[in-house]
Amino acid sequence: MSGAEPGQLQHLFSASAELRDPAYRWAIAATDEPVDWAYEVWDRAVAGLTDKDNHVRAVSAQLLCNLAKSDPDGRMLRDFELLLQVTRDPRFVTARHCLQNIWKVGLAGPDQLAVLMAGLRTRYTESFGEKNGTLVRFDILVDLATLHAALQDVAIKEAGLAWTDEEPDPKYRKKYLAVWKSA
Numbered sequence: 001m002s003g004a005e006p007g008q009l010q011h012l013f014s015a016s017a018e019l020r021d022p023a024y025r026w027a028i029a030a031t032d033e034p035v036d037w038a039y040e041v042w043d044r045a046v047a048g049l050t051d052k053d054n055h056v057r058a059v060s061a062q063l064l065c066n067l068a069k070s071d072p073d074g075r076m077l078r079d080f081e082l083l084l085q086v087t088r089d090p091r092f093v094t095a096r097h098c099l100q101n102i103w104k105v106g107l108a109g110p111d112q113l114a115v116l117m118a119g120l121r122t123r124y125t126e127s128f129g130e131k132n133g134t135l136v137r138f139d140i141l142v143d144l145a146t147l148h149a150a151l152q153d154v155a156i157k158e159a160g161l162a163w164t165d166e167e168p169d170p171k172y173r174k175k176y177l178a179v180w181k182s183a
Contacts, residue, residue: 009041012063013048013056024059031066038070049082054091061086061098068108076105076112084119092132096139103143107150117159120144124163134172137163141179 011023027041041063048060064083068076076083083105086098102120106113120140127136144160147153161180167173 009037012041012059013044013051015053015056017055020055020059024063027063028066031063031070034070035067036070038067039073039075042067042071042075046079046082049086054089054094057086057089057091058094058097061094062101065098065101065104068105068112071108074111076108077115080105080112080115080119084123087123087136088126096135099136099139099143103147106147106156113147113151113153116147117156121159121163124166134169137167137172138176138179141176145179145182 008023008026011019012027014020014023031038045060045063045067048056049064051057051060061083064076064079083098083102087095087102089095089098102116106116120143124137124140127133127140130136141160141164144156144163148156148160157180161177164173164176164180167176
């Protein structure tokens with residue numbers, strides 16, 4: 001889809017939910033496919049990753065994940081660490097919004113896939129010491145399974161299964177393995 005609607009883009013990062021939410025829904029739907037207006041919002045979305053408003057951080061993160069496929073200049077390679085930082089957001093719901101969408105970065109190309117896999121590996125390892133670590137690890141494994149389904153890359157599944165084996169709690173290991181049953 002090309003041809004961004006200026007009104008929608010203008011409201012995408014608004015503090016007002018009444019303006020932001022319809023713009024967000026429009027942008028997420030529009031970015032299911034590559035768009036030609038990615039760079040019109042890219043820098044604002046990157047800046048939004050550290051906004052004081054957690055809603056703006058969540059919108060920015062999800063939008064950047066979707067825009068990765070519309071990034072011929074490879075800006076995601078430069079900005080990925082900032083995006084990954086949102087997966088550590090103090091507001092766990094914001095972190096999860098990012099975590100559940102970050103796999104889309106891997107669809108943008110081999111360099112983006114490599115950066116994503118390295119970032120998720122680090123994030124997975126860090127999560128063992130966190131309050132919601134089991135949920136973080138679950139989301140990451142779902143990301144890998146979804147990415148594997150999209151790319152049919154056996155190395156992604158092998159990595160996910162190896163990471164699953166690191167889970168010390170048998171209950172969670174079983175839950176994580178279920179992610180791979182259909183993959």
